[in-house]
Amino acid sequence: MKKKIYIIITGLFLSLNVFSQDNLGYKKNLSAYKHYFDNKFGIAYTIPKKLKDLDKYYVMWKVRKNRAKHSGFMYGPIFLTKDKECIVAFPAQLLNFPVENLTKRKGTIYPRTQITGEIKTALGLYFHYGSSLNKNIANFDLNDYVTIIAGKKPREMFNADSILIYDLPNADSVYFFDESLEKMRKKKYPYCTGMFICKKGRATIDIKFFFTEKGEKKKNQYIEMLNNHIWYDDKFHDD
Numbered sequence: 001m002k003k004k005i006y007i008i009i010t011g012l013f014l015s016l017n018v019f020s021q022d023n024l025g026y027k028k029n030l031s032a033y034k035h036y037f038d039n040k041f042g043i044a045y046t047i048p049k050k051l052k053d054l055d056k057y058y059v060m061w062k063v064r065k066n067r068a069k070h071s072g073f074m075y076g077p078i079f080l081t082k083d084k085e086c087i088v089a090f091p092a093q094l095l096n097f098p099v100e101n102l103t104k105r106k107g108t109i110y111p112r113t114q115i116t117g118e119i120k121t122a123l124g125l126y127f128h129y130g131s132s133l134n135k136n137i138a139n140f141d142l143n144d145y146v147t148i149i150a151g152k153k154p155r156e157m158f159n160a161d162s163i164l165i166y167d168l169p170n171a172d173s174v175y176f177f178d179e180s181l182e183k184m185r186k187k188k189y190p191y192c193t194g195m196f197i198c199k200k201g202r203a204t205i206d207i208k209f210f211f212t213e214k215g216e217k218k219k220n221q222y223i224e225m226l227n228n229h230i231w232y233d234d235k236f237h238d239d
Helices: 002-010 030-041 109-122 152-158 179-188 219-224
Strands: 043-045 051-053 059-062 072-081 086-091 146-150 162-167 191-198 205-211 230-232
Touching: 030 043, 030 072, 086 219, 109 162, 109 191, 146 152, 152 162, 152 191, 152 230, 191 219, 205 219
Parallel strands: none
Antiparallel strands: 043 230, 051 072, 059 072, 072 086, 086 205, 146 162, 162 191, 191 205
16 A cells, blocks of 8 residues: 555656646636635635745646656646745645555655655655666665654644655756746756645645745745745534
């Protein structure tokens, strides 16, 4: 079962047949996006005034452009801060795998597995499940890369249980499938920080931040910018 979920995470998410506009369930505009996530997942979004909507939706993103390396996801809406030092990519879809049989805690497999796949791919250790090019990863420790914040702070910021934050190694080599967005990123934004917002029994939110040299030095400010702009509704029940 773990292998099955790992294959889904590192492979199928990169298929446009899986994440087509029809499957996503909302039109390409911010109002439709916010309404969908509020109704489907009980998560309210308000957009900070410091962000400008780039009108980008269903944008495929990979840790590496190499076709044999599968780790990635789909993002949109995508925003640019008004100081132009940070791109913020919201997830095109949220994930809510029924993994209670594996961990007894719904949603815990996805973030750690996805983060592990991204970081290993960025380090050149991993291509995809079963690849002969995968390298020995016996000494790899996810805790060396990820900061986990639990308790009061995630509750106050997002009404969540935990926040996982990590800097993606060699982030200047990531790739957007949208030509204009990739051109902008490649020219000016060589740093990437991932943030997963988690709440027990609820869908997990995967956000990516892309920074300029100047923006990377104050990345905590950009993360804090989302404080109270993403919120899990406790009254929501996923049927």
